[in-house]
Amino acid sequence: MRDRNSADEVKMVLVLRLELGLSPGKAAVQVAHAAVMLAESARDRRGEVYSEWLRAGQKKIVVTARTMEDLQELARQARARKLPSVLVQDAGLTEVAPGTVTVLGIGPGPAREIDPITGSLPLY
Amino acid sequence: MRDRNSADEVKMVLVLRLELGLSPGKAAVQVAHAAVMLAESARDRRGEVYSEWLRAGQKKIVVTARTMEDLQELARQARARKLPSVLVQDAGLTEVAPGTVTVLGIGPGPAREIDPITGSLPLY
Numbered sequence: 312m313r314d315r316n317s318a319d320e321v322k323m324v325l326v327l328r329l330e331l332g333l334s335p336g337k338a339a340v341q342v343a344h345a346a347v348m349l350a351e352s353a354r355d356r357r358g359e360v361y362s363e364w365l366r367a368g369q370k371k372i373v374v375t376a377r378t379m380e381d382l383q384e385l386a387r388q389a390r391a392r393k394l395p396s397v398l399v400q401d402a403g404l405t406e407v408a409p410g411t412v413t414v415l416g417i418g419p420g421p422a423r424e425i426d427p428i429t430g431s432l433p434l435y
Numbered sequence: 436m437r438d439r440n441s442a443d444e445v446k447m448v449l450v451l452r453l454e455l456g457l458s459p460g461k462a463a464v465q466v467a468h469a470a471v472m473l474a475e476s477a478r479d480r481r482g483e484v485y486s487e488w489l490r491a492g493q494k495k496i497v498v499t500a501r502t503m504e505d506l507q508e509l510a511r512q513a514r515a516r517k518l519p520s521v522l523v524q525d526a527g528l529t530e531v532a533p534g535t536v537t538v539l540g541i542g543p544g545p546a547r548e549i550d551p552i553t554g555s556l557p558l559y
Contacts, residue, residue, distance in 0.1 A: 325467070335459035336497045336559035339466040343449070343495055346467035347474045354475075368526050371467055373460040402492050435460035 321363045322370040323349055323418035324429045328382055329375040331413060337406050338435070341399050342373055345416030348397045353419050364419035374432035382415040388428045394420045445487045446494040447473055447542035448553045452506055453499040455537060461530050462559070465523050466497055469540030472521045477543050481519070488543035498556035506539040512552045518544045
């Protein structure tokens with residue numbers, strides 16, 4: 312049974328591209344890039360959702376998908392639901408080539424909208 | 436020999452509290468909390484540094500310190516240099532007790548100011 316408060320919750324989901332095999336430190340940086348980009352965008356364009364997200368402790372979840380194709384399909388689903396999303400491209404100074412997409416960020420948005428897209432992905 | 440561009444670089448350093456033994460996913464979330472808090476604060480109060488940081492790719496480094504005392508000493512040094520800093524407290528739903536300090540974030544600020552504080556800490 313679905314908890315109503317939980318479905319109403321505003322959150323951000325960061326999907327790490329697992330096939331890159333990033334170190335935990337590198338992964339954390341890429342996740343943080345996505346979170347800052349989504350937060351800045353929400354602050355500019357969706358003030359109410361942004362405020363609610365901050366108020367409730369700026370909830371973030373980090374999950375994983377395997378390939379670039381997986382990330383693109385998830386991004387497509389986010390766009391279809393009119394959820395904000397961002398693909399983080401790494402500057403490529405270490406570990407991966409410049410321009411490599413490392414993380415897909417979705418939100419902040421209501422759990423009821425995001426969970427159908429990312430709810431079955433494994434936690435990082 | 437110190438590279439001048441590197442010393443002028445504006446960056447953010449996130450110091451993870453290693454003794455907590457957080458999972459990589461949990462650590463990434465805490466690092467992202469710190470990054471968002473510092474970014475929002477910089478946007479409101481230090482527009483020029485914020486813009487420069489974004490322009491140069493919002494550089495972030497994740498390093499580690501062992502204990503809460505280590506984090507507090509680093510925070511003290513950041514304040515002494517008038518660098519922005521934040522201590523992230525976890526909501527405590529998983530892994531650690533509510534209110535546990537997980538990450539110290541410093542910046543965004545010039546590398547020449549931050550490096551003397553965090554430059555010798557191991558990367559996460």
